Amino acid sequence: MTRTHARVGPRAARARFRAGSGGPTAGLAPGHTQANLIAVPADWAYDMLLFCQRNPKACPVLDVTDAGEWTTHLAPGADLRTDLPRYRVWEHGELVDEPTDVSGHWRPDLVTFLIGCSFTFEAALAAAGVPIRHIEQGRNVPMYVTERRCRPAGRLHGRMVVSMRPVPQDRIATAIHETALYPACHGGPVHCGDPAALGIDDLARPDFGDAVTVGRDEIPVFWACGVTPQAAVMASRPPFALTHAPGQMFLTDARDEHYRVA
Amino acid sequence: MTRTHARVGPRAARARFRAGSGGPTAGLAPGHTQANLIAVPADWAYDMLLFCQRNPKACPVLDVTDAGEWTTHLAPGADLRTDLPRYRVWEHGELVDEPTDVSGHWRPDLVTFLIGCSFTFEAALAAAGVPIRHIEQGRNVPMYVTERRCRPAGRLHGRMVVSMRPVPQDRIATAIHETALYPACHGGPVHCGDPAALGIDDLARPDFGDAVTVGRDEIPVFWACGVTPQAAVMASRPPFALTHAPGQMFLTDARDEHYRVA
Known part of the structure; x- marks a missing residue:
């Protein structure tokens, strides 16, 4: 579709x-x-x-x-x-x-x-030479609940959710710069590299969406995700x-x- | 001081x-x-x-x-x-x-x-060759209540307040770019040039702060100002x-x- x-x-x-x-x-x-x-x-x-x-x-x-x-x-x-x-x-x-x-x-x-x-900055990422793997593979973007706690507010608390896109190593700097220019769409990534640093055990088992292939020369890059309020609903x-x-x-x-x- | x-x-x-x-x-x-x-x-x-x-x-x-x-x-x-x-x-x-x-x-x-x-991005402006006139002249930055209405919220309504800095014409593009990188500090300007476009009658008579000198080769540039909530208090x-x-x-x-x- x-x-x-x-x-x-x-x-x-x-x-x-x-x-x-x-x-x-x-x-x-x-x-x-x-x-x-x-x-x-x-x-x-x-x-x-x-x-x-x-x-x-x-x-x-x-x-x-x-x-x-x-x-x-x-x-x-x-x-x-x-x-x-x-x-x-x-x-x-x-x-x-x-x-x-x-x-x-x-x-x-x-x-x-x-x-x-x-999703808003994916056109800019693609224009900068970053493959949008979940679109290439006809899947939903993979999303993960991290171990990072959000700042609570009143009765609401929970952990940050992130989306992941594999980025070729020679495109990392561009991907960070391009997305940072969209602060209202999560801005630059919160982490590049080892998923364990966010408390993510297995990239192949996202909490939401579908797993995607990460190539040998690619690094997983994680952006904060607007599913975070849903995680707060689940927790709070x-x-x-x-x-x-x-x-x-x-x-x-x-x-x-x-x-x-x- | x-x-x-x-x-x-x-x-x-x-x-x-x-x-x-x-x-x-x-x-x-x-x-x-x-x-x-x-x-x-x-x-x-x-x-x-x-x-x-x-x-x-x-x-x-x-x-x-x-x-x-x-x-x-x-x-x-x-x-x-x-x-x-x-x-x-x-x-x-x-x-x-x-x-x-x-x-x-x-x-x-x-x-x-x-x-x-x-004030947060003034160091970046100065580094980019923009004179910070109110500091040069030992005055408070000039601020003006514009005729632009804010989007109301509940019982709060009011007009947008702006601060003004004179910018040399050959520094306008740099001033816009540099300040746009600070969206949490008002970001890029809301207007460059004729104050009347914002409903400002006389630059020499700011609503808050002090008037500053605008040079012949300079254009007045207006940034949204955090005194806006005070204007909403006055109005609401x-x-x-x-x-x-x-x-x-x-x-x-x-x-x-x-x-x-x-």
């Missing part, structure tokens, strides 16, 4: 997702910013916003709705309840459903956070939350360049 | 301010990040944090305390109630006091926000707020490079 979808814009892609189509969004609507989604009851919104502020590498906030709203200025006409490929529904930290539409789960007190996603057990399914993001109308600082 | 203070580090400068010394902080403790301060009752903290998120050029948040706390991880040992050169005390949007110590005004429900300051009239006095910032122990993205 990637090959077909890559040629459509974000609006058309959202329409397909609204009609029930799913799947990872890496490589879709290239040039347009993708976003993680997490919605929590208003009673938890301050804790979530503060958690994001205190962990800005993992949780750069692109937009926050008013309670009950399902629209965003990042994509006029979009419906945040239906326009993602797949969602996750959480009760007291437990995953209870994984639907393609959360209209039936919606509550009028939900505050929705859109958080920057590293708010009574209710909605999120995107990992790798199945919200496609905004914003251009990548909007979030490139220089 | 600038000449003497420039050679001391942030800890020693804070000790002087704690002892009652005042004055603008541009050029002090060079290499160390400076911050705006605003403290509001916990009941207003979500609105303020959301206002900052929705206006990230003007209000990049560096840290948020828990209610009643007067410490920050950006400067271990510092006391946010005493260690700024001068404060402003606001009641229902009216300025009621401008002391050098707010211990007597402190409330256990205050949540304090530290917000990035453009929360029952109580504490802020720094414009130009008289909190000196953190963080190094400027920490906030430079590339």
Whole structure:
């Protein structure tokens, strides 16, 4: 599906997702910013916003709705309840459903956070000669829960999640520089090299997404990931939350360049 | 005092301010990040944090305390109630006091926000050949309330405040590039050239700080300013707020490079 979808814009892609189509969004609507989604009851919104502020590498906030709203200025006409490929529904930290539409789960007190996603800078990485392995292999990006603790905020705590891309050794410097220019999309990597330094035992067994091949001349490079708030939900057990399914993001109308600082 | 203070580090400068010394902080403790301060009752903290998120050029948040706390991880040992050169005390949007110590005004429900300051990137600007006119002239940086409306958040609304630095025409590109690398300190400018485009009638009459000389070959360049939350306080009239006095910032122990993205 990637090959077909890559040629459509974000609006058309959202329409397909609204009609029930799913799947990872890496490589879709290239040039347009993708976003993680997490919605929590208003009673938890301050804790979530503060958690994001205190962990800005993992949780750069692109937009926050008013309670009950399902629209965003990042994509006029979009419906945040239906326009993602797949969602996750959480009760007291437990995953209870994984639907393609959360209209039936919606509550009028939900505050929705859109958080920057590293898929946004993949076009810049590719242009700099970095292969995007998960797209090459038709897989979801591999994501891992690290042993790094986030700064807690109110009732929210948890560990940082990272995404991994193998980078050829002669492209490491470029990959770091290019991604650092997108601080609202996680910025530069948090670690290059030995996964054990992050407490990751086995690259072949990601916590979310799919494993990808790491070549002999490549080094695994880890970027903070917007699934981190989901890990905080799992650890902190708010009574209710909605999120995107990992790798199945919200496609905004914003251009990548909007979030490139220089 | 600038000449003497420039050679001391942030800890020693804070000790002087704690002892009652005042004055603008541009050029002090060079290499160390400076911050705006605003403290509001916990009941207003979500609105303020959301206002900052929705206006990230003007209000990049560096840290948020828990209610009643007067410490920050950006400067271990510092006391946010005493260690700024001068404060402003606001009641229902009216300025009621401008002391050098707010211990007597402190409330256990205050949540304090530290917000990035453009003084932070002045060392990088100077290194790139841009004269820092307000330091040259021994004045406070000129700041202006523009006609640009901020995105409102809950009960908070107001207009964007900017600081102005005259930049030689052949240094404009460098000035934009260098400052864009500090998004947590307002990043690149919001406008270069005609002040009227921002609704500023007369550069010689700033709303805060002092006017500075603009040379014949120089263009006025405007950066979003962390006094913007004060303008929101004036416009939105929360029952109580504490802020720094414009130009008289909190000196953190963080190094400027920490906030430079590339």
